Amino acid sequence: SIDLPIALGIIVLFLVTSNIFYGFFRLADDTYIYLQYARSIIEHGEISFNSGEPTYGFTSPLWLILITLIVKITGSYFQTPHLLTLSFSVLTIVIWFFIINKSSLKPTIKYLMLLVIALDPNLLKHSYLGMEASASFFFSSFLILILLNYNIKYIKIYLPVIFGFYFLIRPESILIYLTVIFILFVTRIIDAKDVLIIFAITIFIITPW
Numbered sequence: 001s002i003d004l005p006i007a008l009g010i011i012v013l014f015l016v017t018s019n020i021f022y023g024f025f026r027l028a029d030d031t032y033i034y035l036q037y038a039r040s041i042i043e044h045g046e047i048s049f050n051s052g053e054p055t056y057g058f059t060s061p062l063w064l065i066l067i068t069l070i071v072k073i074t075g076s077y078f079q080t081p082h083l084l085t086l087s088f089s090v091l092t093i094v095i096w097f098f099i100i101n102k103s104s105l106k107p108t109i110k111y112l113m114l115l116v117i118a119l120d121p122n123l124l125k126h127s128y129l130g131m132e133a134s135a136s137f138f139f140s141s142f143l144i145l146i147l148l149n150y151n152i153k154y155i156k157i158y159l160p161v162i163f164g165f166y167f168l169i170r171p172e173s174i175l176i177y178l179t180v181i182f183i184l185f186v187t188r189i190i191d192a193k194d195v196l197i198i199f200a201i202t203i204f205i206i207t208p209w
Contacts, residue, residue: 001101002110014118018127026082031130035077038068061209062168063132081130088134089127093118095141132169139166160198164205
């Protein structure tokens, strides 16, 4: 297995590398849309870009909720988005630590695999943008970890929870959701009753929004 000190070292390397190459570009254009919506919610109690004009001009409800909650607590509009993206990037590496450790490969190969994940340019460049891409990486990775456990209890409970929040991060994840459910069903890992349970839990998470 991967030693924890080495895993922590790889995470530190990720933090340094991402800051060197992408730390100068902390917020993407669309991030300011979320910040404007967060400001409207906090200051006026309404979901709107312009005060008094309710609109739905953002992609990710959960990302807006997270930004709004953290800004409400810290009072920091401009630090919150990039801290969120950086946190989800680190959590993605943590998830892959557990995924890779489930394999029977040699420790050296495992270290190399985790290093490849940590230094993936796509992960690096989204770690300071303030957008929800790093959260998508996290939920996709979490999905892989759950499926690798190959335990019906995990699949029936944790899978719909992950997908419920994943949908609120990126609505197009519904395509991954339906594909995974279909594959699990045709391979008889889950039956029709399990499918209904999974749908019910997912809808329970999504419906309040």
